[in-house]
Amino acid sequence: MTHKWTRGLSWLALVLALGATTVAFTGMTLARVDRIGKLEGFSYLYQSAPVAAGALVIAIIALFLNWRAGWPARRAALIGFLFAAGFVGSLAIRVAMAGGAPMIHDATTDLADVPQFEAIELPDDNLRGVDTEAKWIALHEQGYPELRSVVLDRSIEQTIRDAETLAKERGWTIRAVDPKAGRLEATAYASYIRFEDEVVIRARPDGAGRSLVDMRSVSRVGIGDLGVNAQRIHDFLEDLAAVR
16 A cells, blocks of 8 residues: 555656646747747746646655655656756746845836837836836835946947947847947847847946946836846946956
């Protein structure tokens, strides 16, 4: 009887873990190649997560029973545990990395004079989740106090050309670029699903022969972004400042 329960739980953990992983990966892949919507693809992952968590619990119990019963189904229990742990662990790490990111999807270095898009049209519901611009600003100031304009010791034109090079290296799609006017607009991509995020980079003279650079990154779908847009701005401007 003990062996029967051990084998049953071991195979149940394996089937649930593989099933959850397959469903999540299939949905995300379909969204990645635009066969289904991005949020629909993400829902496959979201809905599979509880199944993977359950598989992880069952796998742990199965491993314990295997240990007590002489390992009659150790392979199924171990594989189920590894798949479930990988699924749940990767999600936990991603959420932990987001820390206390506010529930907004629009990040910028300049809240007083927000960089505007000209070539790219943002969704009409870009204030979704916050209702008013004042609430967005308040959440932004609380969540991303470190995002600030940067000053670069180079011309406006060179700054935008350097930004264009970095954007292309990252695989972004350039939508508009005007080095003399100090503007660049592009579409960046996030996660395996390739969520589309719109980016605008603005360079203006600082009055001392240098460039004052601001950046904005906006997700086209969703309410919160787990801090992805703010991190993109931080990393991009850091790399832009390092260009020689």
